[in-house]
Amino acid sequence: MKNTFDGKTIWITGASSGIGEALALELANNKTHLILSARRLNELERVAASCRKSECKCSIYPIDLSDPQNVEAVADRVISEVGRIDMLFNNGGISQRSYVIDTPVEVDRKIMEIDYFSGVILTKKVLPGMLKSGFGHIIAISSITGLFGFPLRSGYAAAKHALHGFYETLWAELHEKGINVTVVSPGRVRTNVSLEAITASGKPHGIMDHGQDSGLSAEACAHKILIAVHRRKVMANIVGREWLMIFFKKFMPFIFYRLVSKVQPT
Numbered sequence: 001m002k003n004t005f006d007g008k009t010i011w012i013t014g015a016s017s018g019i020g021e022a023l024a025l026e027l028a029n030n031k032t033h034l035i036l037s038a039r040r041l042n043e044l045e046r047v048a049a050s051c052r053k054s055e056c057k058c059s060i061y062p063i064d065l066s067d068p069q070n071v072e073a074v075a076d077r078v079i080s081e082v083g084r085i086d087m088l089f090n091n092g093g094i095s096q097r098s099y100v101i102d103t104p105v106e107v108d109r110k111i112m113e114i115d116y117f118s119g120v121i122l123t124k125k126v127l128p129g130m131l132k133s134g135f136g137h138i139i140a141i142s143s144i145t146g147l148f149g150f151p152l153r154s155g156y157a158a159a160k161h162a163l164h165g166f167y168e169t170l171w172a173e174l175h176e177k178g179i180n181v182t183v184v185s186p187g188r189v190r191t192n193v194s195l196e197a198i199t200a201s202g203k204p205h206g207i208m209d210h211g212q213d214s215g216l217s218a219e220a221c222a223h224k225i226l227i228a229v230h231r232r233k234v235m236a237n238i239v240g241r242e243w244l245m246i247f248f249k250k251f252m253p254f255i256f257y258r259l260v261s262k263v264q265p266t
């Protein structure tokens, strides 16, 4: 995989923990320039310090993905200070734990801003430089909840479904001009995602759900993501037993609809 990542300038959002941190740490083993973004500066510094023990160069650009003006401003700064971005991992995001009936639309908008629009803004900012150089790779971290709806995750599922439409279109429009696109749909991965998931009150869920706790490690997930990027896959599902739900939804929807309405949501 070295040839794919060596010499590349790679921007990772959500790099302060979980899958984003694991992506940074694995990519650091290549001669890359990593741009690490998230809100928590101290956590970004911790990740950057680990990355710098390997071969890479590392720069930190804090960002608040919920604030489109901040996302635009940070993107402008990165492009003027760093130059062209070769790969963008739109990874930063939050999940949700609240029923449709209880969820104020402000919560839906916030999820949409973080999980969908922030990546759209960053993509549009880095694309001109990629097109000029004739190469670029944009990676959107979706979820299996981007492939089917699931209780307690209406806004999250909506934002992740939206990613598929946007990035599949981007690929169709620009892959012949050297722009690669990979949409990744992980199943459950052991990270802070359920602890940080937004509830109807706007506060974090604060619980490590059993599904996440028993999920794939962030490191294993990141490794599989990088293999998919190396192979220039347009869509990549990173799943264990969750493959059954994807299979039922696609080929036996009547079973999917029976199962998804009976599931004990956590």
Ligand SMILES: NC(=O)c1ccc[n+]([C@@H]2O[C@H](COP(=O)([O-])OP(=O)(O)OC[C@H]3O[C@@H](n4cnc5c(N)ncnc54)[C@H](OP(=O)(O)O)[C@@H]3O)[C@@H](O)[C@H]2O)c1
Pocket (backbone or CB within 6 Å): 013, 014, 015, 016, 017, 018, 019, 020, 037, 038, 039, 040, 041, 043, 063, 064, 065, 066, 091, 092, 093, 094, 095, 114, 141, 142, 143, 144, 185, 186, 187, 188, 189, 190, 191, 192, 193, 196, 212, 215
């Ligand atoms: N874990 C899973 O089971 C799973 C499954 C499918 C898909 N995913 C997706 O994987 C991606 C990474 O999540 P994770 O599992 O690694 O969870 P995580 O450990 O909670 O990481 C989420 C990352 O997003 C950042 N982030 C959250 N809100 C932000 C904001 N407003 N502005 C800037 N950065 C923000 C966080 O950084 P700060 O708090 O420092 O800002 C953190 O670095 C997400 O898109 C998630 O939807 C996860």
